[in-house]
Amino acid sequence: MSVDRTRLPIPGPDRPFHFPRIVRRSLPNGLELRAVRHRSVPVVSAVLLVPGGSSVDPADGHGLVSITSGLLDEGSRGQSALDIAERVARIGGDLDVEVGMDAVAIGLTTLDRFFETGLALVHEIVTAPNLANDDFNRIRNLRLERLKQMKDHAAAIAERAFARVLYDSHPYGHLSLGSEPALSSMNVDAARAMHAAMFTPAGSTLVVVGDRAEEELLDVAAALFEPWRASASAMAINRGAALKTPPSMPQAALAVIARPGAAQSELRIGHVCAPRSTPDYPQLLMLNTILGGEFVSRLNLNLRESKGYTYGVRTGFNLRRGLGPFVMQTSVGTDVTGPAIREALAEIRAIADERPVTRDEVAQAFASLSKGYPRGFETAGQVARSVAQLALHNLPDTYFEEFVPRLAQVTADDVSAAARQYLAPAKMSTVIVGDLDKIHVSLPGLGLGPHQVLTTDF
Amino acid sequence: MPKVQIPYSKRTLANGLDVIVHEDHQLPMVAVNIWYHVGSKNERPGHTGFAHLFEHLMFEGSEHHDHGYFPPLQRAGGLLNGSTNVDRTNYWEVVPTGALDLAMWMESDRMGYLLPALTEQKFNNQRDVVLNERRQNYENRPYGLAGVALSAAMFAPDHPYHWPTIGSAEDVRAARLEDVRAFFQTYYHAANASLSLAGDIETEQAFDLADKYFGSLPAGPAVDRVRVEAGLKESANLVLEDRVELPRLYIAWHSPAMFADGDAELDIVGDVLAHGKTSRLYKSLVYERRIATDVSAFQHSREMGGMFQLACTASAGIALAELNSAILGAVLDIANSGPTADEIERGVAQTEAQFIYRLQTIGGFGGKGDQLNAYNTFAGNPGYFDADRQRYFDVTRGGAAATVARWLVNAPSVSLSVVPKGRRDLALPGAIEVRVS
Numbered sequence: 001m002s003v004d005r006t007r008l009p010i011p012g013p014d015r016p017f018h019f020p021r022i023v024r025r026s027l028p029n030g031l032e033l034r035a036v037r038h039r040s041v042p043v044v045s046a047v048l049l050v051p052g053g054s055s056v057d058p059a060d061g062h063g064l065v066s067i068t069s070g071l072l073d074e075g076s077r078g079q080s081a082l083d084i085a086e087r088v089a090r091i092g093g094d095l096d097v098e099v100g101m102d103a104v105a106i107g108l109t110t111l112d113r114f115f116e117t118g119l120a121l122v123h124e125i126v127t128a129p130n131l132a133n134d135d136f137n138r139i140r141n142l143r144l145e146r147l148k149q150m151k152d153h154a155a156a157i158a159e160r161a162f163a164r165v166l167y168d169s170h171p172y173g174h175l176s177l178g179s180e181p182a183l184s185s186m187n188v189d190a191a192r193a194m195h196a197a198m199f200t201p202a203g204s205t206l207v208v209v210g211d212r213a214e215e216e217l218l219d220v221a222a223a224l225f226e227p228w229r230a231s232a233s234a235m236a237i238n239r240g241a242a243l244k245t246p247p248s249m250p251q252a253a254l255a256v257i258a259r260p261g262a263a264q265s266e267l268r269i270g271h272v273c274a275p276r277s278t279p280d281y282p283q284l285l286m287l288n289t290i291l292g293g294e295f296v297s298r299l300n301l302n303l304r305e306s307k308g309y310t311y312g313v314r315t316g317f318n319l320r321r322g323l324g325p326f327v328m329q330t331s332v333g334t335d336v337t338g339p340a341i342r343e344a345l346a347e348i349r350a351i352a353d354e355r356p357v358t359r360d361e362v363a364q365a366f367a368s369l370s371k372g373y374p375r376g377f378e379t380a381g382q383v384a385r386s387v388a389q390l391a392l393h394n395l396p397d398t399y400f401e402e403f404v405p406r407l408a409q410v411t412a413d414d415v416s417a418a419a420r421q422y423l424a425p426a427k428m429s430t431v432i433v434g435d436l437d438k439i440h441v442s443l444p445g446l447g448l449g450p451h452q453v454l455t456t457d458f
Numbered sequence: 459m460p461k462v463q464i465p466y467s468k469r470t471l472a473n474g475l476d477v478i479v480h481e482d483h484q485l486p487m488v489a490v491n492i493w494y495h496v497g498s499k500n501e502r503p504g505h506t507g508f509a510h511l512f513e514h515l516m517f518e519g520s521e522h523h524d525h526g527y528f529p530p531l532q533r534a535g536g537l538l539n540g541s542t543n544v545d546r547t548n549y550w551e552v553v554p555t556g557a558l559d560l561a562m563w564m565e566s567d568r569m570g571y572l573l574p575a576l577t578e579q580k581f582n583n584q585r586d587v588v589l590n591e592r593r594q595n596y597e598n599r600p601y602g603l604a605g606v607a608l609s610a611a612m613f614a615p616d617h618p619y620h621w622p623t624i625g626s627a628e629d630v631r632a633a634r635l636e637d638v639r640a641f642f643q644t645y646y647h648a649a650n651a652s653l654s655l656a657g658d659i660e661t662e663q664a665f666d667l668a669d670k671y672f673g674s675l676p677a678g679p680a681v682d683r684v685r686v687e688a689g690l691k692e693s694a695n696l697v698l699e700d701r702v703e704l705p706r707l708y709i710a711w712h713s714p715a716m717f718a719d720g721d722a723e724l725d726i727v728g729d730v731l732a733h734g735k736t737s738r739l740y741k742s743l744v745y746e747r748r749i750a751t752d753v754s755a756f757q758h759s760r761e762m763g764g765m766f767q768l769a770c771t772a773s774a775g776i777a778l779a780e781l782n783s784a785i786l787g788a789v790l791d792i793a794n795s796g797p798t799a800d801e802i803e804r805g806v807a808q809t810e811a812q813f814i815y816r817l818q819t820i821g822g823f824g825g826k827g828d829q830l831n832a833y834n835t836f837a838g839n840p841g842y843f844d845a846d847r848q849r850y851f852d853v854t855r856g857g858a859a860a861t862v863a864r865w866l867v868n869a870p871s872v873s874l875s876v877v878p879k880g881r882r883d884l885a886l887p888g889a890i891e892v893r894v895s
Contacts, residue, residue, distance in 0.1 A: 003671055005522040005571075009563050011534045012556030015486035015658065040484055041817045082745065085735035089804050092811020111811055138748065145751040145773060148703045152600040261701070263593040295528040305526065308586025311594050331594045333586075364533050371535020371554050374485050379818040 017374040019400035020383050022390075023214035030202030031225055034387050035217040036209045038380045042112035044210030045380035046119055046221075047388040048126060050104045052198040054178075055171035055242035055322070058235075061186060063143070063178015065198065066099045068131075068191040070139055072106065073097065075130035084125065093118050099176040102242065102321045103392050104198070109381050112210055116220055119208070123224045126199055136188035147180050151456045154266035154331070154433045157257050161454050162268040162431045165255050166325055170246040179457075189234075196233030201225070203239070205391035209380040242322035246272045250429035254448040257456060258436040265337040265434030269344055270327035271427040276319040276393045282407050283418035284317045289365035290357050290415070291315050291347070292328055296364065299328065299347050309333060309340045317422075321393070326423065334435050338442025341430060345446070352423040356416035365415075370404045462847065464817065464826050466654075466840050467661050471669060473677040474649030478830045478840045479664040480656040482820050488657035489821025490561045491550040492569075493831040495652075496645035498625070499544045499618035499684050499762065507588070507625015508641045510542040511633060514584040516549060520564075521571035527564060534560055541823065542623050545761045546835060548828065552821035555658045558667065565653075566671035569646060573639055581635050589631070592624050600702045603894040604769075604876050607698050608710050611872045611892065612765060617686050619762065647678025652834045656827035657820040688712055688763045690870040697875045697882055697889035704751065705884045706771040707778045708874040709785060711866050713766040716759035716836055722849035723861040724766050728755035729805040730797045730858075731788060732768065736804070738788050739770070749776045749784075761836060766866065778875050778886050793863040796855030809850045813843075 020036040027033065054065050073088075073095060074081040088095050091114035098105045106126060110118040150156040160175050167173030206225060208217045250271065274284065285293075292299040292315025303309045313330035328348065332340040351357060377383050377400075390399055430448060432439065443451050466480045498509050517527040517540070531538050534557035540549040551561040596602040606622045613620040624630075653672065655664040690712060714720035732739045732755035743750040753770040768789075770781045797805070819825040833842035874892070875885035882891065 003563065003566070003674075005563075005567065008523060008530055009559035011554070011560055014535075015555050017486050041814060043814060043818060082736050082741060086804070089734055089736060089808055092807050092809075092814075094811075094815070109815070111814060138745070141748065141773070142744075142751055145704065148774070149600065149751075149771075152702050154598055259701075263597040264590070266598075294532055296526065296532055301526075304587055305583065308583045309590070311587055311591040331590070331598070333590055333593065364529070367535060368532040371557075372537060372552075373535075374554075375487060375537065375552060378485055378487075378820070381818075 014371060020377060020387065022387060022397040023218065024397070025218045025222060027201065027222060027226055029226065029228055031228060032205040032391065033218050033221050034205060034207045034391065035214040036383050036387060037211065037214050038209050038383055039211050040380065042211060043109060043380050044112050044115045044208065045107065045109045045384040046122060047207045047384045048106040048122060049205045049207070049388040049391055050199055051102065051203050051239050051392065052237060053100045053103045054174065054176035055101045056198065056237045056239060057171070057174065057178065059169070060182065061190060062174045062182040063176070064186060064190055064194050065104065066176040066178060067139060067143060067183070067186070068194040069097050069099050069104045071131055071135060071191060072125045072129045074135045074139060075132060076125045077128045078130065081135060087121055091118055101172055101176070105388060107381070107384070115210060119220060120224055123228070127228050129195065131188060131192050131195060133188045136191055140183055140186065143177060144180060144183055147177060154259060154262065154264070157456055158266045158268050158431055158433045161255060161257055161433070162270070162327065165251045165429050165431055166270070166272050167246050168251055170244065171242045172246065172320070172322060193233050193235035196231045197235045197237045200230035201228045202230065205388065207384045207387045207391070209384040242320065244322070246323055249427060252452040253429055254443065254446065254451040255429065255431045255454050256436055256451050257433045257454050259433050260435055260437065262334060262435045264331045265334055265432050265439060266331050267341065268327055268329050268431040269341070269348070269428060270325050271424050271429060272323050273317055273326040273422055274319055275323055276321060278319070280418050280422070281319070282410050283414050284422060285369060286362060286365045286407070286410050286415045287357070287418050288315055288317050289369060290361045291351055294368055298351065299344060302343055302347060303330065303332070303340060307343065309336045313344070334438050337432065337434060337439045338445060341446055345425070345428070348423060348428070349425045352419040352425070356419065357412050359412045362410070362412045362415055366407055366410070370407055373404060461844055462813065463841065464830060464843050466830055468834070468840055469665055471648065471673050473673065473675055475672050476652040476834055477665060477668040478652065478654040478834060479659070479661045480654065480826055480830060481659065481661060482656060482826070483658050485820070486555050486658050487552055487820065488555055488558045488655060488659050489550060489552045489825055489827040490558070490565055491548065491654045491656070491821065491827035491831055492565055493652045493835050494547045494646055495650050495681065495835055496547055497543050497545040498621060498623040500645060501618065501621070503616060503621070505629060505633070505637060506621040507630040508633065508638055509547055510623050510625060511584065511588055511630065511638065512642060513540045513542045513547055514588060515576060515580065516540065516568050516572065518580045518584065519575045520567040521574040522567050523564060524575045527568070530560060531564065536561060537822070539823070544619055544623055548831065550821055550828065558659065562667050562671040566675065569648065569651065569672065570675040572646070573642060576635070576639065578635055581638065585630060585633065588624070589627060592627060592630070596624065601700060601706055601876050603700065604698065604708055604874060607696065607892050607894050608708055608767070608872060608874055610894070611694050611696055611874070612690065612710055612712065613688055617688055618684055619688065619760070644679065645681060648672060648675050649677040650681045652831045654827040654830045656825070656830065684762065686762060690872065693870040694872045695886055695889045696872065696892040697877060697885035698892050698894065699879045699882065700876050702876060702878055704771050704774065705778050705875060705877045706769060707781050707886065708767060708769045708876070709871055710765055710767045711869055711871045713757055713764035713865050715763050716761060720861040720865060721757065721759050721764060723853050723858045724757040724764070724865070725809070726802060726805040726850065726853050727792060727797065727858055727862055728757050728766070729808065730792070730801045731755045739785065742788070743770065743781065743784055749773050750781055778884065782873065782886055789862060789866050793859055793867040796859035799855060802853055802855065802858070806850050806853070810847070813847050
């Protein structure tokens with residue numbers, strides 16, 4: 001057989017793929033259940049999604065939701081953290097607690113034969129954690145040490161500063177770990193109150209995925225979680241806190257955190273943008289793919305492949321229940337910091353102005369977003385997390401099936417219109433973590449006005 | 459132990475290319491994965507970083523497609539990447555079934571026809587990208603140069619594990635196109651590679667495709683396997699200043715090679731010492747005494763010999779000497795009495811689950827296609843999955859104790875204190891300063 005090397009083979013048609021069928025059940029206590037049968041290896045995954053997240057932290061208690069969630073697997077029903085860890089290890093379980101801005105997700109992956117045992121453990125740690133004073137102090141100290149270490153981590157400094165510059169005192173203006181003063185003055189009573197207020201069956205969703213009939217998955221989940229009751233709390237939380245409008249302009253158009261001797265400058269560029277519920281979500285996905293969402297995006301081809309300024313650059317519309325940010329992130333050589341920022345800003349401005357997206361770019365973006373879509377449903381864990389996202393954002397169970405057809409309707413004009421509507425160069429903020437002495441001469445030339453120097457007061 | 463396997467078929471083409479096929483029709487996707495048996499251990503002092511630099515150049519175009527490799531594959535819905543370590547380099551694509559021909563065409567074109575497309579301009583650009591990768595992942599990252607310093611101290615300057623895969627910045631800057639061309643001609647060819655196809659494909663069709671695209675490529679010169687004995691004559695005590703807040707202690711020993719006697723034992727011992735809250739060192743240092751913020755242990759299994767490494771970060775105000783004696787005490791306990799039967803049972807349960815989880819994905823790093831190539835390349839048998847698992851079921855208290863006694867307790871080690879700039883007083887007493895370029 002000989003190969004025609006004069007041109008690339010043209011891909012054949014896509015084979016059909018059936019997206020997960022979601023079966024629902026509501027429990028009397030208000031907990032929503034979702035089950036998906038996933039025919040693969042004998043592994044089950046569960047995700048318990050509790051809306052709230054770090055955006056419901058009290059104004060003077062940044063980090064409370066995170067430390068409360070972190071204490072869930074530090075002992076329950078009178079058993080110690082070591083006992084819990086031992087039980088997870090015995091089933092080879094993978095238990096994690098993820099604290100996002102909009103929700104806390106408790107995830108478990110385990111072998112099918114340990115499904116009941118594992119899910120019972122999730123139920124136990126969520127509904128009956130010890131929240132003991134000694135454990136609280138131990139975990140708080142570990143977190144204080146972690147905050148200290150974050151001061152050495154350029155990317156962590158940049159994340160934190162960027163959120164603050166964009167959102168100020170808005171609930172999205174701090175990261176989940178919180179701050180040193182807030183953690184230092186926090187006590188275990190606050191964690192107990194937060195636990196009672198936030199971890200309630202009403203509003204939460206439990207997703208279970210495995211190679212069993214959906215009804216069986218639901219029966220196991222229902223039997224374990226039906227007795228769950230909300231308890232009275234001394235604390236009132238507002239799960240809609242993040243829906244309030246963030247500042248219309250950033251705190252600084254150009255901010256620098258000095259890091260003497262740094263080999264690179266860590267950059268964040270962006271602005272407050274849109275909520276996940278925007279009807280223009282498909283256009284924004286396409287726009288992001290073209291601008292900085294994949295290797296062949298405009299920004300990566302320019303900054304990495306053409307200029308060699310960076311190992312990589314990417315953008316994202318981090319859309320949330322409230323207004324999430326558009327952000328470009330990269331790390332560039334110290335000596336090219338100025339030129340890299342100039343190029344990046346020019347690319348972002350151009351796509352909303354003199355270089356609108358082309359039909360070819362839209363075709364490329366559509367192909368990569370649609371043809372690879374089934375890949376996101378390979379493991380039970382991927383399916384469970386995707387279904388939990390639907391619950392968080394009130395999306396229909398048919399969402400996965402409808403995603404590609406919806407994306408297919410997006411035209412180049414739609415994407416260009418979205419770029420003009422959603423990218424706002426005038427509201428843009430640029431945050432640099434780098435060697436200020438070396439880069440400061442290049443800053444005035446950026447046309448962003450005087451730079452503000454921020455500290456790493458974590 | 460119940461048998462678990464990744465079912466496969468294997469054939470070797472006339473040019474020496476191993477082809478391994480695994481069917482899994484769950485998704486309409488196929489994972490293409492190729493391993494070249496070349497890594498930074500095939501480099502020479504003064505010319506380090508080539509294997510990794512090459513990994514970058516392999517995405518920049520080949521004779522018949524002299525453009526980037528990402529656009530056509532991403533347009534087809536594919537995901538692609540590659541990686542380099544001391545022993546091997548791998549490349550993979552996960553593509554919709556209809557785009558399999560495209561992936562095979564491209565993967566074979568860069569095996570057979572890379573050099574005609576390799577220009578000075580591409581070379582210079584990717585060299586800059588690699589230097590930025592080095593800054594981002596090593597120089598500008600807290601504790602990022604510790605691994606580089608440890609390897610340099612563990613292995614003599616002419617031993618191929620002495621230098622890091624990313625190379626020295628100086629060597630990468632000095633690299634010349636002709637050196638890199640020669641490196642490609644020596645190592646990147648059919649007889650030094652292993653190709654796997656995993657996913658939504660029929661076995662016979664997969665072999666036909668492999669033969670169609672790769673069968674006519676030359677076998678290439680025979681590659682001499684690198685075999686260099688490693689050993690430490692005496693222990694070393696080093697200190698490295700870094701932009702960090704909390705001092706961290708690393709201790710490293712030479713250890714058995716991948717799949718050799720003692721390799722699985724040290725995996726389990728690593729779990730017993732430092733994996734999870736119930737591990738001995740976490741429980742004692744982080745949970746009870748609260749003198750450390752984290753602890754980890756890892757058996758780096760490699761072809762020519764392994765490296766067992768412990769790392770522990772001190773809580774504020776705690777001297778590394780205190781951590782050092784606690785860690786060495788825990789190691790000695792295992793040499794004397796072994797792990798408990800309970801600890802072994804727990805370690806095996808965790809390992810067993812990890813083996814099963816690894817069966818969930820067809821492609822990408824660590825997917826089934828990658829595993830088949832790993833076993834084929836390092837064990838000479840793509841079906842080694844079950845034998846690999848069996849090694850962990852066979853670990854005994856006595857075996858683990860004897861392994862720790864031989865390789866850790868009665869052998870020299872390298873200690874490395876990583877301390878904040880200007881705070882060498884926080885290092886282990888007597889530590890000698892080390893510089894990493």
